[in-house]
Amino acid sequence: MKKISFAVSMLALLVGLTVIANAAITTTKHNLSASSTNYTRSQATTSGGTSQVCVFCHTPHHALDQRFIWNHAASINTTWIWGTGSATGTSGGTVLPTNPANLPSFKCIACHDGSVAIGQVNEVFNESTGVVNSNYSIPMQGDVNASYQLTNTTYEVGVGGNMNGNHPIGIPYPGYSPYNGISTGGGVNISQFQASPTKVLLFGDPNGGIGKGIECGSCHAVHGSxxxxxxxxxxxxxxxxxxxxxx
Ligand code: HEC
Ligand code: HEC
Ligand code: HEC
Ligand code: HEC
Structure with missing residues (x-):
């Protein structure tokens, strides 16, 4: 009896933990589907929109990038600059990336720099017509212009490829260098960083190396929190x- 109630309470604890760790994407601003209650979302399916949630970012087939089976068109800003003062590195001397194309963060930027339509995807099954559309811009409503690009400056990051004022990304986490072909600067005091951070996420090297790095997804959980x-x-x-x- 005791064992059963222990098992039950352990299960409740595990379920509780799961709920705490992952808030469903459907409750977030990243639910861009027509059935979402968000201000910024797809137009109705009858107007060419979609009730799908994942399709804005992922597709099971014909993905543009095998990594994260990525469905969303890339940003047109393929070069980053870090400020008018021509900052090229952190205060510790770590070089800031100017060529972001292979970085996980580049995937966030396509929507957040407003350079591409929020619903510009390579493939989407259109529930209204029963047709698979390729190279399709899902019609949007909310904080968008006539081309369905994000217009709300509060949510914009990296407009025009200018990363000035953002926390460094695309660089190694001290102690896990190199990452993205970049080594930690000699002026960085490694003892001022947690050796194995737990609540945040360190990304594996996009070039297949051993390093780990910091990206948008280190601080943000794109699917919900x-x-x-x-x-x-x-x-x-x-x-x-x-x-x-x-x-
Ligand atoms: C707004 C864009 C966006 C939407 C919508 C989205 N994802 Fe993701 N997903 C990402 C990004 C970006 C990554 C890469 C990891 C990161 O940057 O945090 C990712 C990674 C993943 C991964 C691999 C890593 C992990 O977190 O497990 C899975 C699995 C995944 N997504 C499933 C889904 C499913 C299923 C849906 C729909 C219910 C969905 N995603 C909707 C952006 C999105
Ligand atoms: C996921 C880990 C992580 C988190 C969370 C994080 N940082 Fe950082 N931070 C770094 C790394 C890595 C660097 C770059 C170290 C280097 O110079 O190589 C850095 C650099 C900095 C710098 C120096 C920038 C420069 O140009 O020298 C400041 C200031 C800073 N972070 C503040 C913050 C603040 C404030 C927060 C919370 C809002 C924060 N960081 C959250 C990892 C993190
Ligand atoms: C498919 C387009 C798309 C992609 C890809 C995308 N976002 Fe977003 N994101 C949006 C939209 C649209 C909003 C809501 C903006 C609005 O309503 O004005 C949003 C909102 C947010 C918010 C605010 C959430 C809140 O609760 O207020 C954060 C933070 C965010 N995104 C971070 C990210 C990060 C980090 C990534 C990559 C890991 C990412 N986004 C990828 C479209 C996208
Ligand atoms: C070091 C942690 C960290 C990293 C890395 C990071 N963010 Fe954020 N982000 C925050 C925090 C903290 C906030 C809360 C508001 C603030 O302090 O600006 C925030 C807020 C936001 C918002 C809401 C609007 C706003 O400006 O407040 C968006 C959108 C967003 N981040 C997108 C991104 C994108 C896209 C990237 C990658 C290019 C990114 N973030 C990288 C910590 C981070």
Missing amino acids: VNPLLLRDAITSSQLCLDCHIK
Whole structure:
């Protein structure tokens, strides 16, 4: 009896943990489907829109990139600059990337720099017509212009390829270098970084190397989080920052 109730409470704990770790994407701003209640979403299926959720980013076939079976058209801004002061590195001397095309973060930017339509995908099954559309722009409503590109400046990041003012990304996490062909700068104090951060995500090297790096998805959980703004940890008392920085 005791064993059963223990098992039951353990199960409840596990289920509870699962719920805490993953808030469903359907409850987030990344639910861009016609059936979402978000302001920015697909137009009705009868107007050429879609009720699908994943298709804005992933497709099971004919993906543009095998990594994450990526369905969304890439940003037109294939060169990044980090500021008018021509910053080329962090204060510790780590070089900031100017060629982001192979970075996981580049996948976020296509929508967030407003350079491509939010629904510009390689493949989508159109539920209204029963036809598989290729190279298709899903008609959108909300914070979009006539070309269905994001217009809300609050949500824009990296407009025109200008990364000035953003936390460094596409570079190695100190202690896991090199990443993206970049080594940690000699001026970086490795002892000021958590050795194995847990709540945030370090990405494997897109070039297949041994390093690990920091990307948009290190701090944000694109599919959902219990924290505001899809953050991987609470911003209260700057917990998120302290997950990596020892300060
Ligand atoms: C707004 C874009 C977007 C939508 C919508 C989206 N994803 Fe993702 N997904 C990503 C990105 C970006 C990654 C790469 C990892 C990262 O950057 O965090 C990813 C990675 C993944 C991965 C591999 C890594 C992991 O987290 O397990 C799976 C599996 C996945 N997505 C499934 C789904 C499914 C299923 C749906 C629909 C219910 C979905 N995604 C909707 C953007 C999206
Ligand atoms: C398919 C297009 C698309 C992709 C790809 C995409 N986003 Fe978004 N994202 C949006 C839209 C649209 C919004 C809502 C903007 C609005 O309503 O004005 C949004 C909102 C957000 C928000 C605000 C969430 C909130 O609760 O207020 C964050 C944070 C975010 N995205 C981060 C990311 C990150 C990080 C990635 C990559 C891992 C990513 N996005 C990839 C389209 C996208
Ligand atoms: C080091 C952690 C970190 C990284 C890396 C990061 N973000 Fe954020 N992001 C935050 C925090 C914290 C907020 C909360 C608002 C703020 O402080 O600006 C935020 C807010 C946002 C918002 C909401 C609007 C806003 O400006 O407040 C969007 C959209 C967003 N991030 C997208 C991205 C994209 C796209 C990337 C990659 C290019 C990225 N973030 C990389 C921590 C991060
Ligand atoms: C996922 C780990 C991670 C998180 C979370 C994180 N950082 Fe960082 N941060 C880094 C890395 C890695 C660097 C670059 C180290 C280097 O110079 O090589 C960095 C660099 C910085 C720098 C120095 C920038 C420069 O040009 O020298 C500042 C300031 C900073 N972070 C502040 C923050 C703040 C504030 C937060 C919370 C909003 C935060 N970080 C969250 C990993 C993280």
